[in-house]
Amino acid sequence: MTTEPQLRIEGVSKRYANGKAVLENFSLDIQNEEFVAFIGPRGCGKSTILRLIAGLTPITSGQIQHAGGGDINQRTSYIFQESALLPWRNVESNVGLPLRLRGLKAAAISERIRDVLKLWDINHVSNRFPLQLTPGMKVRTSLARGLITQPRTLLLDEPFAALDAIARNKLSADLMKVRQKRHFTACLVTHSAAEAVFLANRVVVLAANPGRIAEIIDVPESYPRKLEWRETDAFQEAVNQVRNALSRVQEDAKKA
Amino acid sequence: MNLKFILPIIVAVIFFGVWGCLAFINTDLNVLPGPIATWKALWADRGALFAALGVDTAAMLLGFFLAVTLGVLTSIALMTYQGLRLAFAPWVTILRMAPIITLAPIAIIAPVSSFVSVLIVTMLACFFPVVYVATPALMATDKPLLDLFTTYRASYWQEITMLRLPHALPQLLTAIKRAAIYAPMAAIVTDYLAGLMMKKPGLGQLLGQYIDAQNYAGVTALCILAALTGVVMAGTVHAISYWTLMHWHDNEHGHA
Numbered sequence: 001m002t003t004e005p006q007l008r009i010e011g012v013s014k015r016y017a018n019g020k021a022v023l024e025n026f027s028l029d030i031q032n033e034e035f036v037a038f039i040g041p042r043g044c045g046k047s048t049i050l051r052l053i054a055g056l057t058p059i060t061s062g063q064i065q066h067a068g069g070g071d072i073n074q075r076t077s078y079i080f081q082e083s084a085l086l087p088w089r090n091v092e093s094n095v096g097l098p099l100r101l102r103g104l105k106a107a108a109i110s111e112r113i114r115d116v117l118k119l120w121d122i123n124h125v126s127n128r129f130p131l132q133l134t135p136g137m138k139v140r141t142s143l144a145r146g147l148i149t150q151p152r153t154l155l156l157d158e159p160f161a162a163l164d165a166i167a168r169n170k171l172s173a174d175l176m177k178v179r180q181k182r183h184f185t186a187c188l189v190t191h192s193a194a195e196a197v198f199l200a201n202r203v204v205v206l207a208a209n210p211g212r213i214a215e216i217i218d219v220p221e222s223y224p225r226k227l228e229w230r231e232t233d234a235f236q237e238a239v240n241q242v243r244n245a246l247s248r249v250q251e252d253a254k255k256a
Numbered sequence: 257m258n259l260k261f262i263l264p265i266i267v268a269v270i271f272f273g274v275w276g277c278l279a280f281i282n283t284d285l286n287v288l289p290g291p292i293a294t295w296k297a298l299w300a301d302r303g304a305l306f307a308a309l310g311v312d313t314a315a316m317l318l319g320f321f322l323a324v325t326l327g328v329l330t331s332i333a334l335m336t337y338q339g340l341r342l343a344f345a346p347w348v349t350i351l352r353m354a355p356i357i358t359l360a361p362i363a364i365i366a367p368v369s370s371f372v373s374v375l376i377v378t379m380l381a382c383f384f385p386v387v388y389v390a391t392p393a394l395m396a397t398d399k400p401l402l403d404l405f406t407t408y409r410a411s412y413w414q415e416i417t418m419l420r421l422p423h424a425l426p427q428l429l430t431a432i433k434r435a436a437i438y439a440p441m442a443a444i445v446t447d448y449l450a451g452l453m454m455k456k457p458g459l460g461q462l463l464g465q466y467i468d469a470q471n472y473a474g475v476t477a478l479c480i481l482a483a484l485t486g487v488v489m490a491g492t493v494h495a496i497s498y499w500t501l502m503h504w505h506d507n508e509h510g511h512a
Contacts, residue, residue, distance in 0.1 A: 086422070101408045
């Protein structure tokens with residue numbers, strides 16, 4: 001890991017037009033190729049952090065710096081909770097969309113599309129439309145689209161929320177494998193402590209009203225992590241650490 | 257053959273049976289020609305009827321296509337500029353509900369040619385239903401999809417052509433189908449009023465001639481021909497709608 005962070009969030013605050021604070025003085029450095037998971041109670045601003053990083057929501061105060069500067073959107077890809085696939089385009093066309101929006105011709109991007117379809121094991125459904133896909137396939141298509149631009153940072157906003165436990169675990173494991181091949185920094189928003197621990201180097205536990213960092217829990221297990229690791233005591237211990245931190249956050253919220 | 261085909265045929269047989277019986281009972285009045293008399297009139301006058309239909313069809317189709325094109329462009333403008341929307345939305349609502357017959361006198365005060373009169377009235381009759389539906393449909397694009405396009409820095413026209421228009425297509429095609437039904441009615445009423453200026457009679461003027469001659473079988477045949485024209489136009493739009501939306505719109509699969 002380099003000393004210069006891939007993302008530097010410095011004293012960022014976000015308030016709605018009615019003055020309600022969503023995030024207050026939020027600071028965090030995210031290193032290159034680090035995987036950070038944000039977890040916390042409803043209303044703690046988890047998704048807002050991702051939207052601020054992606055430039056989808058304006059910052060009220062503070063700043064977010066991306067290593068190398070330049071256009072944020074050339075460097076980040078956002079994976080939405082609802083997959084956000086265009087229903088009138090098939091898988092191949094959905095995956096190639098970001099490059100088409102950059103003005104590249106179909107012939108020029110076909111190889112890159114094939115690569116990411118293969119990477120996510122969805123090349124056999126390339127001609128299917130979203131209506132014909134399982135929820136898992138939709139998420140894979142969304143992830144393939146996110147990676148086709150070769151982003152430095154992948155912003156994952158509860159991408160597995162609509163999946164059952166088995167599909168979630170399988171996709172988490174596949175995300176691990178993909179990250180071994182394509183090296184990117186990742187920020188994940190999730191409600192699942194187990195998912196956060198399995199995927200992330202660091203789990204940032206947030207408190208609500210306004211959103212702020214309550215605790216940061218390191219997960220020292222090295223990559224690649226396999227599904228079997230989830231059966232170990234070390235994994236359970238890390239998950240319990242995160243759950244205890246979440247309980248403390250909720251207790252503090254009740255006292256306040 | 258399944259019920260999907262048999263039941264409509266039974267309904268048609270009952271309809272023609274009832275029609276024939278009523279016409280038989282009212283023979284002396286001569287105002288309700290039966291199906292056979294109508295068919296005979298249609299066959300005997302087929303030359304004049306189809307020539308009249310041809311006279312109106314060119315102006316009607318051109319008016320219809322202009323209405324759809326200008327309607328969509330106007331909707332894009334109304335969607336984009338809030339001031340325009342606030343100024344024109346009430347008028348679009350009112351004019352959409354205005355009966356075509358109130359627009360037809362325009363044909364008389366615009367004595368350019370009957371072709372132009374039919375074109376203008378058809379266009380006005382079809383324009384407002386398209387704008388009334390297309391504007392809110394263009395504004396109702398899913399938020400995650402708009403966010404997706406924002407993250408990829410899509411241009412205004414990319415957002416319109418690659419997202420908002422295809423997203424609005426189901427509602428837009430429904431409005432166009434309705435406009436396709438209005439078009440023959442508007443054309444015939446206008447031709448009825450302005451037809452005297454034409455060298456060759458359109459359906460409206462022929463209708464006047466039939467009424468003057470108390471040729472009620474001819475009137476019925478003409479009405480059926482006009483209705484069939486509307487059905488063919490709406491059917492064509494429906495077919496386009498089916499083939500365009502079959503992969504992504506539940507309703508087009510019939511299991512919504």
